[in-house]
Amino acid sequence: MGRQRVPGGPHGPRQGAGGGRPVPGAHAGVHPVADVVVVGAGIVGVSTGFNLARLGAGKIVVLEREGVAAQASRLSAGLVRTHYSNAPEARLALAGLKWFENWAELVGGEVPFWxxxxxxxxxxxxxxxxxxxxxxxxxxxxxxxxxxxxxxxxxxxxxxxxxxxxxxxxxxSGYADPGATTHAVAGAARRLGVEIAEGVEVTRILVEGDRVTGVETPARRVAAPAVVLANGAWSVPLARAVGVEIPIxxxxxxxxxxxxxxxxxxxxxxxxxxxxxxxxxxxxxxxxxxxxxxxxxxxxxxxxxxxxxxxxxxxxxxxxxxxxxxxxxxxxxxxxxxxxxxxxxxxxTPDLCAIIDRVQPEGLYLAVGMSGSGFKKGPAIGQCVAEMVLHGESRTVPIPEFRLSRFAENDLIRGDVYSGPFNLVH
Ligand SMILES: Cc1cc2nc3c(=O)[nH]c(=O)nc-3n(C[C@H](O)[C@H](O)[C@H](O)COP(=O)(O)OP(=O)(O)OC[C@H]3O[C@@H](n4cnc5c(N)ncnc54)[C@H](O)[C@@H]3O)c2cc1C
Missing domain, CATH: 3.30.9.10 (D-Amino Acid Oxidase, subunit A, domain 2)
Structure with a gap:
């Protein structure tokens, strides 16, 4: 039961890597047409962009209102564990762990994982x-x-x-530097041709009939038949405006x-x-x-x-x-x-588990509501979402339990949750 240190970049206790600073004027160059637009460049958004590119999904644009790893994915504790009290999350966490363990092969470069x-x-x-x-x-x-x-x-x-x-x-299990990890995935995505535009806020999802047609930003519209919301709690008003209620x-x-x-x-x-x-x-x-x-x-x-x-x-x-x-x-x-x-x-979310789903209008995908444990699973969730966009379903890990409709169906993800002095956590 020895320990292994897998080298990574050192960061002081006050902050992880990445600043999350917007790049002024960067939006002017955003490509106006994409095959998939991803909203948010936290670990979930950049992993989705990276995996879409790996699978050959065409022109991928990730739009981020601040900078890569500006929010939870920089501020996270970065624990990488597989102990969960329900099987669906454990499967995702195990799939996530494999990314950290095989970083050089799957992403390239060194992983900041201890x-x-x-x-x-x-x-x-x-x-x-x-x-x-x-x-x-x-x-x-x-x-x-x-x-x-x-x-x-x-x-x-x-x-x-x-x-x-x-x-x-x-x-x-162990931990990783969350900001450095997110930046590493973003770098790998960019090397595969993904456009990650920082300082670009998505203000509206565009819909014609029952189909998504793109997104609106302050500077321009980006046309795309598929839009992935990977922007945490900020997804709620965007989704609500197109008739999708996300309980976050x-x-x-x-x-x-x-x-x-x-x-x-x-x-x-x-x-x-x-x-x-x-x-x-x-x-x-x-x-x-x-x-x-x-x-x-x-x-x-x-x-x-x-x-x-x-x-x-x-x-x-x-x-x-x-x-x-x-x-x-x-x-x-x-x-x-x-x-x-x-x-x-x-x-x-109400059951403290993520929402990973394709919903109506056609072409809208959700990867939100990570409920405080999305860092470790982020690379695997990105893989699942990319497969869902390209193949209609996730092939890496079954994810039907994470569908949005479970809340209306009262079919929540439940586990043998431990008692403890604070709120419940899986
Ligand atoms: C203190 C703390 C400790 C944690 N500890 C752990 C842990 O030990 N292990 C673990 O696995 N998880 C942990 N988590 C949870 C984990 O960090 C998150 O679940 C994960 O980082 C979420 O990633 P994300 O990509 O969904 O969201 P985020 O990293 O928040 O990224 C969302 C991005 O979307 C952008 N955005 C928002 N709105 C828009 C818009 N309209 N247009 C464009 N961009 C937009 C934001 O600027 C942001 O950069 C912790 C979280 C916190 C805060």
Whole structure:
């Protein structure tokens, strides 16, 4: 159960790669005709563009109102895990993991992915759920096993494990730099001829009869028979204007970065990703000397998706809570000095699972509502969407469970979700 560090670009704790800055005037050169327009250049949008190009879908234009990785895909915690409480998401996460593991072959270049392993301890009352979930995950092909306190301490000597503790362990999971990953995919897409236009906001989806005919931007129209919305919660008004109601709420999620306590190993791969369901806290290394802390499912409702900095800014109370919850598993984090913090937007659906679908009007595709776990799955979701656009259905992973109509049908994606001190998270 050793660790492997897969090299990638170092980034300090205050921000990931990528700035998300618009390129003034870039829109003037946007090609006026495309085979597919993708709205949004987060991990989902650039992965969709890249996979469309790989599959030979013709002229692909990705329109981004700010810059590549301007929003959630830069601000994310970047955990790459396959532990889920439902099979549809686990399949997508496993397909996503394969991208991180085979980056050079699939995307080209180096991947900023640290395979630290993932520890997923749960509360005593959730042991049966954990056993069922591990069996379900093994059945879908996830490499995972149940481990007890001795193995937990063997993996992470600084961990506090009670004698009846039980965790799932995934040796292949870890984390990646979200901004750098998104920029890497964008670069690969551009090398395949995808036009990614930054500083270009899509203001309207154009429809004639029952078919999509393109999009409108402030400077010009781009004609296209297929439009993929990959712009998170910002998709809601665009879709509503063409009669598609997307049930997404915007919430803010906060992270703190602390100086890593001396009883944990230093290094980018210094400690495992720990997702402690019993206490609702998670951590991963950040750089060589820091660790990232978050609270699973602790979310702040936003009045608009852009307002996370003003409405969900991490405060002293959050930082103290994150440290004290994590300290129930790693006692030395209780006093770890906070060196930075940030927040970001997530787009949650009623069952906390993505919407990946083709809808009416004909030619409109949705890849939105990632519900706070779309980074790891992004490359695989892009592949599924590209296949859906080109072949009518996803061939990589079955995705009918992610259809939009499940909400009206009351056929939500449900799993053996763990109890915990905060909101539910799969
Ligand atoms: C703090 C935090 C921690 C997270 N931790 C994890 C994690 O550990 N693991 C994980 O897998 N996921 C995590 N997530 C979730 C993950 O980051 C997101 O699900 C994922 O990045 C979403 O990607 P996206 O491409 O759908 O959206 P985004 O990255 O938000 O991209 C959408 C893009 O669309 C653009 N846009 C919006 N409207 C328009 C328009 N009209 N025209 C043109 N462009 C437009 C925006 O500018 C934006 O760049 C976390 C998220 C946050 C905020």
């Amino acid at each position: 395979r630290t392993g993932l520890l997923n301890p749960v509360a005593r009352e959730d042991h049966d759920k954990l056993r069922r979930n591990v069996a379900m995950l093994q059945a879908v092909g996830v490499e995972t096993e149940l481990i007890g306190p001795e193995e937990m301490v063997e993996l992470e000597p600084a961990i506090h494990a009670k004698e009846d503790d039980l965790a799932a362990y995934e040796p292949r 709420e915007s919430v803010g999620v906060r992270l703190a970065f602390v100086r890593r306590p001396p009883d944990l190993r230093p290094g980018w791969g210094g400690h495992a990703v720990v997702l402690d369901r019993a206490h609702g806290a998670y951590t991963r290394p950040e750089g060589a000397d820091h660790s990232l802390l978050g609270l699973s499912g602790a979310r702040v409702p936003l009045t608009a998706p852009d307002r996370y900095d003003s409405e969900a800014r991490p405060d002293a109370e959050f930082e103290q809570l994150a440290r004290s919850q994590l300290a129930l598993r790693f006692p030395s984090f209780a006093e770890a000095p906070v060196v930075a913090h940030r927040s970001g937007p997530i787009d949650i």
